[in-house]
Amino acid sequence: MxxxxxxxxxxxxxxxxxxxxxxxxxxxxxxxxxxxxxxxxxxxxxxxxxxxxxxxxxxxxxxxxxxxxxxxxxxxxxxxxxxxxxxxxxxxxxxxxxxxxxxxxxxxxxxxxxxxxxxxxxxxxxxxxxxxxxxxxxxxxxxESSDLPKLTRREKHVLTLIADGKTTNSIAEELFISPLTVETHRRNLMQKLEVPNAASLIKVAVEKHLI
Amino acid sequence: MxxxxxxxxxxxxxxxxxxxxxxxxxxxxxxxxxxxxxxxxxxxxxxxxxxxxxxxxxxxxxxxxxxxxxxxxxxxxxxxxxxxxxxxxxxxxxxxxxxxxxxxxxxxxxxxxxxxxxxxxxxxxxxxxxxxxxxxxxxxxxxESSDLPKLTRREKHVLTLIADGKTTNSIAEELFISPLTVETHRRNLMQKLEVPNAASLIKVAVEKHLI
DNA sequence: ATCAATATACAGGAAAACCAGTAGGGAATA
DNA sequence: TATTCCCTACTGGTTTTCCTGTATATTGAT
Incomplete structure (x- = not known):
């Protein structure tokens, strides 16, 4: 052959x-x-x-x-x-x-x-x-997909915008909500994923395929 | 069959x-x-x-x-x-x-x-x-692997530490260098990868398989 | 030997992120 | 109906990042 x-x-x-x-x-x-x-x-x-x-x-x-x-x-x-x-x-x-x-x-x-x-x-x-x-x-x-904490739709959305390098203020503008609300979301995200800041937030988010 | x-x-x-x-x-x-x-x-x-x-x-x-x-x-x-x-x-x-x-x-x-x-x-x-x-x-x-900007060893190291959620100060301690130096490295990293902050820095770094 | 790149370091100030706690309205659900 | 979750929003304060610019010793390469 x-x-x-x-x-x-x-x-x-x-x-x-x-x-x-x-x-x-x-x-x-x-x-x-x-x-x-x-x-x-x-x-x-x-x-x-x-x-x-x-x-x-x-x-x-x-x-x-x-x-x-x-x-x-x-x-x-x-x-x-x-x-x-x-x-x-x-x-x-x-x-x-x-x-x-x-x-x-x-x-x-x-x-x-x-x-x-x-x-x-x-x-x-x-x-x-x-x-x-x-x-x-x-x-x-x-x-990998086992122990991923459940993120709400809004949180996922905010997460991707943070990953894009947007600031709290510009995210707030984009979503027509208060910057304070965006901060709350970011804080909740960091708490859920157990990280101390936005940089590592993005890292684990990518690792867990959340974005 | x-x-x-x-x-x-x-x-x-x-x-x-x-x-x-x-x-x-x-x-x-x-x-x-x-x-x-x-x-x-x-x-x-x-x-x-x-x-x-x-x-x-x-x-x-x-x-x-x-x-x-x-x-x-x-x-x-x-x-x-x-x-x-x-x-x-x-x-x-x-x-x-x-x-x-x-x-x-x-x-x-x-x-x-x-x-x-x-x-x-x-x-x-x-x-x-x-x-x-x-x-x-x-x-x-x-x-993907084409236009990756060249990072120095030190920069890569700092990059991974940032991704781990470490602050400038703790990175400085770990590397036995001044916090100001760490800041310079972070700044150069952001400039090289053309991003505005640490969060998106980590994102593109992961995307380009730098960490 | 000289030039480029790297790692180091600083100043001064503006902007943004982070922390802790609280809280109301709406939707879903038990 | 009561409860829980989600999204929203605030106060007040601390820490960190980010910006702009400068500068020097060391190393590597030509």
């Missing part, structure tokens, strides 16, 4: 992992590992001159953060499919990786079949995330 | 779109549309009593925002695959949808083949995003 093998680069600072991946992929003729690197810089230098189809990218590299690696890779060669790899998985890390453009994400306890599956899927332009990864992502969503 | 058809629910307030989807899916025996709704509330009520495999969910519903629909659906039935649908696509919307747990996202100019493909992929537990959608997401990343 497929004539040319998929060209793969491995970036991981653990020799053991590299060997493991090699073993898992060695039997399959659809893929070929064309190079491997123990750090991010070397990989980027290589990519300036050469290309590949898929990069298996460890998240914890000695020199460059895996999260930061992804845009760097895609800046050099936008059509490479980057698949993130890590031993355990922080939801926020995975989210950042996805936002930065990884097409797949796997834990290192991945089976050979799943690995091949991920590689072929990503090579075809699809996304692939291991089932554990999906579970982690799903959990993180429900967890 | 597959005996039971995949059960599908359509949620969209445009009759035309519903008919279009029906036509695209009518020939295929692998899928079966079991119900359709013109608004979010009706769909949620239905899901309380019945289930489905896949939901094709329009983002612009009359009653409930599509983005908010996703967690509601998954709270009722976690194993439903939600595929987002929209005519045109705001990157931020798609990002929110993904974070909230959609497994796929398509534009409404989707072909029958791609639609079937997305449905089967998602039903198998994979993700599926149309190529245009992927392009939009990729563009949004490079765009």
């Amino acid at each position: 497929q004539h040319k093998p998929i060209h793969i680069i491995i970036v991981d600072d653990h020799p053991m992992v590299i060997e493991g991946l090699k073993t898992l992929l060695s039997d399959d003729e659809r893929v070929r590992i064309i190079n491997q690197f123990m750090n991010g810089t070397d990989a980027l230098v290589f990519l300036e001159k050469n290309s590949a189809d898929i990069i298996l990218l460890d998240v914890n590299l000695p020199d460059i953060n895996g999260v930061e690696m992804v845009p760097k890779i895609l800046n050099i060669r936008a059509n490479i499919g980057v698949i993130g790899l890590s031993t355990y998985s922080e939801p926020s890390i995975i989210n950042q990786m996805i936002r930065n453009g990884v097409k797949g994400y796997l834990l290192k306890n991945v089976t050979g079949d799943e690995l091949i599956n991920a590689i072929t899927q990503v090579h075809q332009g699809n996304f692939y995330f291991g089932s554990e990864v999906q579970k982690i992502l799903a959990d993180s969503v429900t967890q | 597959q005996h039971k058809p995949i059960h599908i629910i359509i949620v969209d307030d445009h009759p035309m779109v519903i008919e279009g989807l029906k036509t695209l899916l009518s020939d295929d025996e692998r899928v079966r549309i079991i119900n359709q709704f013109m608004n979010g509330t009706d769909a949620l009520v239905f899901l309380e009593k019945n289930s489905a495999d896949i939901i094709l969910l329009d983002v612009n519903l009359p009653d409930i925002n599509g983005v908010e629909m996703v967690p509601k659906i998954l709270n009722i039935r976690a194993n439903i695959g939600v595929i987002g649908l929209s005519t045109y696509s705001e990157p931020s919307i798609i990002n929110q949808m993904i974070r909230n747990g959609v497994k796929g996202y398509l534009l409404k100019n989707v072909t029958g083949d791609e639609l079937i493909n997305a449905i089967t992929q998602v039903h198998q537990g994979n993700f599926y995003f149309g190529s245009e959608v992927q392009k939009i997401l990729a563009d949004s990343v490079t765009q």
Whole structure:
């Protein structure tokens, strides 16, 4: 079905992992590992001159953060499919990786079949995330949205206006209410979200996806 | 290969779109549309009593925002695959949808083949995003990370402390520098990010992934 | 060695935010 | 009907931020 093998680069600072991946992929003729690197810089230098189809990218590299690696890779060669790899998985890390453009994400306890599956899927332009990864992502969503204090409509509205950098007075004008009322709303918001000022108010609001 | 058809629910307030989807899916025996709704509330009520495999969910519903629909659906039935649908696509919307747990996202100019493909992929537990959608997401990343003003280490540090709700004085104590210096840093930050106060400073900082 | 960027620091004053407590009217609800 | 929640509004005071402008020692780069 497929004539040319998929060209793969491995970036991981653990020799053991590299060997493991090699073993898992060695039997399959659809893929070929064309190079491997123990750090991010070397990989980027290589990519300036050469290309590949898929990069298996460890998240914890000695020199460059895996999260930061992804845009760097895609800046050099936008059509490479980057698949993130890590031993355990922080939801926020995975989210950042996805936002930065990884097409797949796997834990290192991945089976050979799943690995091949991920590689072929990503090579075809699809996304692939291991089932554990999906579970982690799903959990993180429900967890975040769990203990969010209930804000009233008015409070949400005021909140977004504060986030836009509006002052109490201009908010009051915009909503045709007294500045004193706006202050009350702001105070209630800070109390509900348990923060001491508007800056951190916005921070937790963004974190909890309230705005 | 597959005996039971995949059960599908359509949620969209445009009759035309519903008919279009029906036509695209009518020939295929692998899928079966079991119900359709013109608004979010009706769909949620239905899901309380019945289930489905896949939901094709329009983002612009009359009653409930599509983005908010996703967690509601998954709270009722976690194993439903939600595929987002929209005519045109705001990157931020798609990002929110993904974070909230959609497994796929398509534009409404989707072909029958791609639609079937997305449905089967998602039903198998994979993700599926149309190529245009992927392009939009990729563009949004490079765009966001493009014009970010360069912050110095010290400024970044001060920025995170501001985000934590610390006052100028406490930051000064923590960094063993004068409060006046901290103020200068804050001022420079606001100038660089072109915002009028600390609240919106934090907002754009989060948006641009600076903290 | 020189120039640019960074981190540091200050003055003086205006504006806004923050704190604590109170309170009335309206809508929803029990 | 009573109660609770929401939105509204106020007093009076303290703290912090924000503005404008200046300035110096240190570091990094050319």
